[in-house]
Amino acid sequence: MVIDSKSLLQxxxxxxxxxxxxxxxxxxxxxxxxxxKIPWEIVFIPMILFLLLIPAMAHGILANSFFQMQEYAKFITLFAVYNFVITFVVFFTLLALRLEKIIDASWISVFVPIWYGLTIYLGYSCYIIPGMVDKSIGMYRQAIMLILWFVALLLTSIFTVCYLETSFPTQPCIVLSPVIILGFINLIAWVIPVIKMKRNPNAPKFNPVGIEILWISTVIPTIMITLLKIMVSDTIPSFVPFLPALKVAIITFVQQEKLYASTKKEGYQYIS
Structure with missing residues (x-):
C-alpha cells in the first residue's frame, strides 16, 4: 500500500x-x-502531555487517503480515541493527586475513569470483532484476545480497589492473578502458531513480533519482579521492575527508526 511521505512522517x-x-x-x-524527591504530579506529566497530542494526530492520520474508511467508521474510531484520552488523563491526574495525598478521595473514585474507559474499549471491540472474524480476514485469535484483555483488566482493577479499600483480596498475587493468567494465555497463543509455522511450511503465516510477545516480554516480567519485591524481598531496587519495559521500549525505538528509514527509502509501507 502506497503511503505519502507526510503520512509516513506523521x-x-x-x-x-x-x-x-x-x-x-x-x-x-x-x-x-x-x-x-519528585512529586507524582511531575512523574505523570510526560504521559499526560503525550495523551493530549493523540486526538490531533488521529485526525491528521485518518484524513490521509491510505485509510480507506467510511465516515461512520472514522467517527467511531475518533470517538474511542477521544474517550481513551480523557480516561487516562483523568485517571493519571487523580492517581497522582491521591498518591501525593492532595485529595482524600476513595480509590473507587480514582478508578471510575478506568472503568469508563473499559466500557468504551468493550464497545469498540464489539464493533471491530465482527470484521476481524470474517473469513477473508481470519483474525480469530486476535478477536478472542481482545475480549480476554477486557476481562483481565476489569478483574484486576476491581481486585486492586478492593485490596486498597478493604485489604481483600489479602495478597497482591491474587490482585494481579487475572493479568498473570492472561500472560500465560498469551504465551500459549503465541507459541502454538509459531511451532505450527516452523513444522509446516504451508501453515498460515504468523507474525511472531505481535502484541502477545510484547505482553509476554514486558507485562509479565514486570509483574513477577514487582510481586517478588512486595512479597519476598523489599531490598530489590525500585528500578528493577522497570527494566523489562525499558529494554522493550529502547529496542522498539531502534527497530522503528530502522523500519522508517528503509520504508522512506523504498516509498511504501505494508499495513496489516
Whole structure:
C-alpha cells in the first residue's frame, strides 16, 4: 500500500513521541520511588502531555487517503480515541493527586475513569470483532484476545480497589492473578502458531513480533519482579521492575527508526 511521505512522517512522529514519553515517565517514576524527591504530579506529566497530542494526530492520520474508511467508521474510531484520552488523563491526574495525598478521595473514585474507559474499549471491540472474524480476514485469535484483555483488566482493577479499600483480596498475587493468567494465555497463543509455522511450511503465516510477545516480554516480567519485591524481598531496587519495559521500549525505538528509514527509502509501507 502506497503511503505519502507526510503520512509516513506523521506515523513515525507518533511513535517517537510515545516512546520518548514512556521512557521519561519510567525514569521519573524510578527517581520518585528511589528518592521521593519528585512529586507524582511531575512523574505523570510526560504521559499526560503525550495523551493530549493523540486526538490531533488521529485526525491528521485518518484524513490521509491510505485509510480507506467510511465516515461512520472514522467517527467511531475518533470517538474511542477521544474517550481513551480523557480516561487516562483523568485517571493519571487523580492517581497522582491521591498518591501525593492532595485529595482524600476513595480509590473507587480514582478508578471510575478506568472503568469508563473499559466500557468504551468493550464497545469498540464489539464493533471491530465482527470484521476481524470474517473469513477473508481470519483474525480469530486476535478477536478472542481482545475480549480476554477486557476481562483481565476489569478483574484486576476491581481486585486492586478492593485490596486498597478493604485489604481483600489479602495478597497482591491474587490482585494481579487475572493479568498473570492472561500472560500465560498469551504465551500459549503465541507459541502454538509459531511451532505450527516452523513444522509446516504451508501453515498460515504468523507474525511472531505481535502484541502477545510484547505482553509476554514486558507485562509479565514486570509483574513477577514487582510481586517478588512486595512479597519476598523489599531490598530489590525500585528500578528493577522497570527494566523489562525499558529494554522493550529502547529496542522498539531502534527497530522503528530502522523500519522508517528503509520504508522512506523504498516509498511504501505494508499495513496489516
Amino acid at each position: 506515523l513515525q512522529t507518533i511513535k517517537r513521541i510515545g516512546i520518548c514519553a514512556l521512557l521519561l515517565f519510567m525514569i521519573l517514576a524510578i527517581i520518585r520511588l528511589e528518592t521521593g
